[in-house]
Amino acid sequence: MTVISCALEKKRKLPPCRAACPADVNVQGYISLLQQGKFKEAVELIRKSMPFPAICGRICVSPCQDACSRKNSDQPVGIRYLKRLAADIEREQGRIKPDSILKKHGEKIAIVGAGPAGLSAAYELAKLGYPVTVFERMPEPGGMMRYGIPDYRLRKYVVANEIAYIQDLGVEIETGVEFGKDITLDTLRDKGYRAVFIATGAQLSSKLGIPGEDLHGVFHAVEFLRLVAQGKTVDIGEKVAVIGGGNSAIDAARTSLRLGAKEVTILYRRSRNEMPALPHEIEAAEEEGVKFHFLVAPKRIIGEGTRVKEIECLRMELGKPDASGRKRPVPIQGSEHTYTVDTVIPAISQVVETSCLPTVLLDERKETILADSLTLETKILGVFAGGDIATGPASVIEAIGAGKRVATSIDRFLNGQDLHAGREEETESVSWVKDWEKITKKPERYKAPQVDVGRQSVSFEEADRLLSQAKELATVEARRCLGCGPCSECLLNEGLCDADKAIVDETLCTGCNVCAVVCPFGAIKKNERGVAQVDDLSCKGCGICSARCPEKAIIMERFTDDQIRTDISYALKKEFA
């Protein structure tokens, strides 16, 4: 009952981590479950909001960690590592195969593109009971998760496992079907699909726009990573220059090392502080021996015959901040210098492949599809678009968020409801912590093991020990979470927190204020009538006020004194062995 009252609040109060997540994943909820060592339940809870716990546990940009309250005291909770471990344990111990969901709706839905946005939309719609078909151009589903992120960061079997879960729910995935060639909006409509969600992503690398870009030995990052992911041999030579500072630049650099390059250099036109790549990825690349040259931009690529030989660059200096808030690099005249390289991998950005799309859908600049940011409607009725194709290149978690939003939109569209009504709910991130001085610093952080044990196989006993060690460390790390938000709505009240609440018997209360003193959350205050009043949202049901109330005026909803008394009697009466 408490849970529902929280959810019905007009302005939803959320813990900072959940408020920061584009896919609205209940972070505080599953961290609480991990605190108790409930790994399977934690994964189930994540699956309630998105289908990719293991993938996000590896490659998510984790806005939740950036928002974590704990950072005011020491370091944020290692949310991503915890999620990864929980998902990995679930997978390795045998994923529970979900039952296919009964298709109670007749309207067929087509989703174009089996990337994170398309698959999470399919997942949500399948859970609602719609027959969903996902069309994918590549031979395997997964989109950028499979073809854009290198194997060392995200293993293919992890992606395959998570997609298999979605397929188990009854989603059909047709691979090798290209939008614009094999299917179009018209043919889909003729086949009886009532709604179409286009989520083909941003599949092309941006061009540098400098001379020599078409030379042999220039691979654009997305195409390069895709070729490697498909298992094709790419001749990159010994010296590789990667241009750009994002995650795909780091991916391309580290992949080049793995393909046998002797010297890999990243050329970035701003300084290290402005790099958009994840900090731990940059550190890992440095450890592996990737060199960084900052404040350098390419001017032209010089070839010898048809093959790349040198790259000529300009030095830059940082000027005033631009629209993105980062300092704009300004070239220094006459600072040309060259690097000898065999391969150049531009990894500056990605663009949407617009050639296969109907021009009606595109925005003025003909770069992305014009879609409503909340409902993801396009100009054509019944056609929705989201993910990178509408926003430009972004992260997996944002694509998942778009997939979730479109699922709601399509459901409303097919039922003839208003797509906008009540969607823009205000959220507010709350945290009860007032005084960070009082919070004990616990800076130790659990890190998911990056390397394998070193041997091909371990004995059952060893594996068991390693697993229990990992679980123990994870529990310790999860306990660093302060649970700073209100009710975490883990929806597993039974046995987790019992959603207990303090109730004040106003006829007994004498207004001595002891409860206000002992409450760790400041949830009880004396009101204007001089009696104690409990703030339902802040009360977490610990019952300390009830234990301390001199007049026994505070009773708990579930763990009443009588309940404890009965428990004691029962425990004493039980046959002692």
Added chain:
Amino acid sequence: MMFKPKIIGFVCNWSQPTTLNSAGTGRIWGYPRIRFVRVMCIGRIDPVAVLETFAKGADGVLLIGCHPPDCHYVEGNLQTEYTVEILKKLIPLAGLEPERVKLLWYSPSEKQSFGQHVKDFYEQVKNFGPSPLRNEQPQSKLMLNILATKNVASDFRLRVLLGREKELTEGVNVYGEHIPKEELDATFDDIIREEFVRHMFYLLTKTKPFSVKELAETVGMKPAAVLRQIVNMRRRNMIILDHVEGTTPFYKALEVK
């Protein structure tokens, strides 16, 4: 037959599953004679509940909470320390060894030493022998003692101070004075001594009307001291005059519905 103690362990909701799990899987200690009662936070346990557990015949009480920085309720578990301090003062009045209560902090990374602590406590309680309250009749002297301590623990005077102990000893009171821990301890001792006698009289007069002389004989106090308490108790509406035999007044407990 060898004595096997009955021990009640209060476990907080957040350490309970890991406590029991890790100790079991670590094969440290099987908890053969301990029964667990779950509460949300170990701070939820007030002294009354522990005393009641003893009154019901338990030989030992274990309070298990998360390590102070790990508490799910920030500093809720610190309240338990005050609870245990008070209990150590109250339990001897009831004729039990204060070591029969133990507070243990549990952390999942310390299961080895935790198991050892539980084991030690078990052995200690075993050495004390069975609780004298185990098979007592409800009206016996010992039973009255423990019930009196229970009443002391639920008394307004003690609880209002207990709830503010952290505030008073760590900060300052409304007049800006800092109260040292020793001073507060002495106050607690005073309160407990006075209230224990009062509640003892209250429980005795509940059974039948008593004269001051009879009361003095029963508890072994000077009649003048007893009379002072009786006057005090009449003022607090705990006791009323029942009847007068000759010149001797007899008092009876005033039962509040």
